[in-house]
Amino acid sequence: MNNKYTQIEIKILKAAKNIFLKKGMGGARMQDIANQAEINKSLIHYYFKNKQTLYEIIFNQVFSIVAPKINRIINDDSSIENIIRNFTVSYFSFRQRHPHLSTFVIHELNENPGFFEKLKTHAEFPNIDKFKAQVDKEIQQGILIPLDAEQLFINIISLNIFPFIAEPFIRGLTNCDQRTYKALLNSRKTEVADFIINSIKRK
Incomplete structure (x- = not known):
């Protein structure tokens, strides 16, 4: 993972990758990513704005x-x-x-x-x-x-x-x-x- 990201961002990106690979863009939900990363969903929005950016x-x-x-x-x-x-x-x-x-x-x-x-x-x-x-x-x-x-x-x-x-x-x-x-x-x-x-x- 690119070292330009913080540890929390890397955690979010790893979770997002797992969810997107399983469900694709259309099937993935931000809550799924938050659950996978074991963080609050609002924290994802703080770092990455929206699902499209993450995707x-x-x-x-x-x-x-x-x-x-x-x-x-x-x-x-x-x-x-x-x-x-x-x-x-x-x-x-x-x-x-x-x-x-x-x-x-x-x-x-x-x-x-x-x-x-x-x-x-x-x-x-x-x-x-x-x-x-x-x-x-x-x-x-x-x-x-x-x-x-x-x-x-x-x-x-x-x-x-x-x-x-x-x-x-x-x-x-x-x-x-x-x-x-x-x-x-x-x-x-x-x-x-x-x-x-x-x-x-x-x-």
């Missing part, structure tokens, strides 16, 4: 964890195959360490598109220009089949994220208990990458 601080903190990892992988000086494999392994490992963060970011961006415009000025906001250039280069070299780089990026994101955000739905369809589903997700670290790479590489 934007927390969202930026969470985004600053998620975004740099995406940026480092997709802007790596490597082949598209390596980028796909690194993204898949890194994303699944990240989800195991931070199970709620990426889902929170995706949900909140969809709920608050206006706030998304603010984030686009963030220094760590992901940029896929280098990724697109590498895709075009490998198409010209005959490594990849002709394809749209943006569609490929959407496929990479979707195939990695969907099994986590749709876990209850998929477990219901596949009749998986939690332990079996966890093993299924672990196998997808290589399964997803193999599937995408086999579909785009020139035979």
Whole structure:
């Protein structure tokens, strides 16, 4: 936590993060945060004015964890195959360490598109220009089949994220208990990458 905050502010922010990750902006109440921090609600208003102020601080903190990892992988000086494999392994490992963060970011961006415009000025906001250039280069070299780089990026994101955000739905369809589903997700670290790479590489 940033050392510009006092101890009481850090306590409030930690409580707010827990509540926002569980309930999102719409479902969270200042009283929930006060209860979690074990302080009076008026004290939160004294330090942070309102829920929106708290939310934007927390969202930026969470985004600053998620975004740099995406940026480092997709802007790596490597082949598209390596980028796909690194993204898949890194994303699944990240989800195991931070199970709620990426889902929170995706949900909140969809709920608050206006706030998304603010984030686009963030220094760590992901940029896929280098990724697109590498895709075009490998198409010209005959490594990849002709394809749209943006569609490929959407496929990479979707195939990695969907099994986590749709876990209850998929477990219901596949009749998986939690332990079996966890093993299924672990196998997808290589399964997803193999599937995408086999579909785009020139035979």
